[in-house]
Amino acid sequence: MDPKDIKKEYTNGSVTVVWQSGKCIHSGNCVRNNPEVFQPKEKPWINIEGSSTEKIISTVDKCPSGALTYYKNK
Ligand code: SF4
Incomplete structure (x- = not known):
């Protein structure tokens, strides 16, 4: 790797x-x-508090490469 x-x-x-x-x-x-969550110029580049959980999930679902995935917390 x-x-x-x-x-x-x-x-x-x-x-x-x-x-x-x-x-x-x-x-x-x-x-x-x-863009509220995925900010490539920032560190860390994912601002997880930037939008709702639903919007985060729908955005991650549109990642074509599998670089972004998610799981639900218990
Ligand atoms: S491949 Fe996924 S993580 Fe990479 S820029 Fe596209 S949507 Fe974002």
């Missing part, structure tokens, strides 16, 4: 977004669909 391929998780308590950098094809869908 490329050392630049990182896997990180971001949670707001009800949903956890999983980010796998090596899979990203830079389509920009996430940023277009939800």
